[in-house]
Amino acid sequence: MEHETTRYKVEVPLLGSLILTHSLEGKVPGLKDYPKDQRAPSPVVFFSFRIMVALGMLMAVLGVYSLWLRWRGRLCSDVLLQRFALLMAPAGFIAMLCGWVTTEVGRQPYTVYGLLRTAESASPVAAGSIASTLVVFVIVYFIVFASGISILLRGFAQEPHAGEAGPDAHAPQRAASMQAAVSGTAATGITGKES
Amino acid sequence: MDLTGAAYWLPIVWAVLAAMAIFIYIVLDGFDLGLGILFLAERNKTYRNVMVQTIAPVWDGNETWMIFGGAALYGVFPNAYATILPALYLPVLIMLFALIMRGVAFEFRSRMHTEAMRDVWDIGFCGGSLVAAIMQGVILGTLVSGIAVENNAFVGGSFDWLAPFPLFCGLAVAVGYTLLGATWLVWRTESTLQDTMRRWSGLLSLAMLGMIAAVSLWTPALHVTYMQNWTDWPRILFVAPVPVAVLVLALVMVRALRGGVSRRIPFFCALGWFFLSFSGLGISIWPYIVPPGMTIWQASAPPSSQAFLLVGAAVLIPLILSYTAFAYHVFRGPVNEHSESYH
Numbered sequence: 278m279e280h281e282t283t284r285y286k287v288e289v290p291l292l293g294s295l296i297l298t299h300s301l302e303g304k305v306p307g308l309k310d311y312p313k314d315q316r317a318p319s320p321v322v323f324f325s326f327r328i329m330v331a332l333g334m335l336m337a338v339l340g341v342y343s344l345w346l347r348w349r350g351r352l353c354s355d356v357l358l359q360r361f362a363l364l365m366a367p368a369g370f371i372a373m374l375c376g377w378v379t380t381e382v383g384r385q386p387y388t389v390y391g392l393l394r395t396a397e398s399a400s401p402v403a404a405g406s407i408a409s410t411l412v413v414f415v416i417v418y419f420i421v422f423a424s425g426i427s428i429l430l431r432g433f434a435q436e437p438h439a440g441e442a443g444p445d446a447h448a449p450q451r452a453a454s455m456q457a458a459v460s461g462t463a464a465t466g467i468t469g470k471e472s
Numbered sequence: 473m474d475l476t477g478a479a480y481w482l483p484i485v486w487a488v489l490a491a492m493a494i495f496i497y498i499v500l501d502g503f504d505l506g507l508g509i510l511f512l513a514e515r516n517k518t519y520r521n522v523m524v525q526t527i528a529p530v531w532d533g534n535e536t537w538m539i540f541g542g543a544a545l546y547g548v549f550p551n552a553y554a555t556i557l558p559a560l561y562l563p564v565l566i567m568l569f570a571l572i573m574r575g576v577a578f579e580f581r582s583r584m585h586t587e588a589m590r591d592v593w594d595i596g597f598c599g600g601s602l603v604a605a606i607m608q609g610v611i612l613g614t615l616v617s618g619i620a621v622e623n624n625a626f627v628g629g630s631f632d633w634l635a636p637f638p639l640f641c642g643l644a645v646a647v648g649y650t651l652l653g654a655t656w657l658v659w660r661t662e663s664t665l666q667d668t669m670r671r672w673s674g675l676l677s678l679a680m681l682g683m684i685a686a687v688s689l690w691t692p693a694l695h696v697t698y699m700q701n702w703t704d705w706p707r708i709l710f711v712a713p714v715p716v717a718v719l720v721l722a723l724v725m726v727r728a729l730r731g732g733v734s735r736r737i738p739f740f741c742a743l744g745w746f747f748l749s750f751s752g753l754g755i756s757i758w759p760y761i762v763p764p765g766m767t768i769w770q771a772s773a774p775p776s777s778q779a780f781l782l783v784g785a786a787v788l789i790p791l792i793l794s795y796t797a798f799a800y801h802v803f804r805g806p807v808n809e810h811s812e813s814y815h
Binding site for chain 1 (some may be wrong): 484554625
């Protein structure tokens with residue numbers, strides 16, 4: 278970071294110019310073309326961007342691998358695919374967060390690029406208010422996510438069985454509705470026990 | 473100011489649209505917050521499920537209108553956005569947390585595998601609904617009391633909203649929403665639950681009339697402009713029917729509840745009271761968007777931005793209104809303990 282040098286690199290000539298300026302002779306300004314006080318913290322962006330891209334590649338690999346297995350007729354029996362898919366379950370979530378970090382951190386030190394610096398765009402809300410609401414956000418999210426994940430895991434724990442009734446095709450359905458089998462009480466949701 | 477120019481009428485068009493969005497929000501979300509407030513008062517667990525069932529298919533689309541109001545404020549009246557939100561940061565955030573809690577509680581309660589856990593989420597649903605309703609009233613009351621602004625920036629304190637008038641408005645809105653919830657259930661349910669809600673509707677109607685009277689007398693006393701907006705000639709000709717209409721609706725409500733035949737009239741009477749109160753509020757604070765000093769024109773974005781956003785609104789508002797109407801149409805009709813579950 279201090280040395281302002283790239284120690285390990287793979288170079289693809291002309292591609293960066295083509296993507297960013299849509300021409301082969303375009304000039305892409307480098308980090309060192311900007312004064313130090315106008316640069317984003319590059320280690321964060323460096324890793325968040327690469328994690329996002331790597332996860333995207335792995336998702337593509339998962340898709341291609343499953344296609345290949347299907348072609349070979351082993352889609353439903355391949356243990357490696359099942360383990361791989363399980364590991365990849367949170368990949369979309371992590372990749373999305375990394376992408377978000379890349380855009381938000383990469384835009385620093387500006388809120389509106391070139392016009393309004395982040396330090397200048399702070400609202401007149403007292404720091405105490407911001408800090409306390411941030412703490413509440415964390416607490417609320419922990420409660421919501423913990424409960425949601427426990428409901429999902431309970432749903433996952435129930436194995437599918439043959440002859441299961443699907444949703445009624447003729448009755449109106451909510452988008453957010455889950456199968457009654459997911460929880461023991463959902464089936465009695467409307468006729469719950471009298472207290 | 474040029475009375476024919478876009479810079480004059482675009483802010484008026486947008487002020488009307490924003491007021492309309494807020495009112496639609498009150499119409500659509502008021503009863504489901506009120507239903508949440510009544511939730512713990514109903515001890516019968518089967519009836520609680522019926523209550524939830526009446527709003528399950530429709531409640532989560534309602535907050536669209538709150539987002540529309542916020543986005544309109546941000547894009548169309550940026551100076552109002554930049555002063556109202558810092559002034560109301562804590563009440564808005566408390567409302568947000570309450571809405572998150574009640575929304576999650578609503579979805580999770582039916583997926584709990586023990587009665588005890590379901591009871592915990594029932595408390596979350598009721599508490600979240602109550603706090604959200606109170607905070608919406610507090611937000612309104614704080615805005616009407618006036619926000620300290622200098623050079624287009626908020627200069628007041630974090631707790632300016634902790635004052636008698638905003639807190640009273642919080643109580644008033646909570647009572648009003650509870651009435652909407654009770655009358656909604658009179659409309660949409662049957663038998664014992666409907667009878668209970670009819671009794672609640674009577675009590676809450678009395679309470680709401682008291683609240684309307686108190687806020688109506690208190691508001692003009694807050695600011696001299698508010699007083700003039702109600703008493704200046706010839707304006708008085710247009711505004712005098714508002715309190716009269718409140719009393720007419722009260723008669724209709726009493727007859728509907730006494731008779732015990734009509735299902736939907738009490739709900740629409742309660743909505744009528746909200747409409748009249750909301751109009752009264754508009755009459756009071758016009759032409760200010762951030763009382764006591766910022767008019768809708770001072771708060772406005774350039775006409776080019778307002779015109780650009782108007783095109784989007786002209787396409788989207790009819791679209792949202794039609795799918796909302798369709799959803800209510802699909803899930804119409806009374807709900808009882810044998811109805812289809814939509815969870």
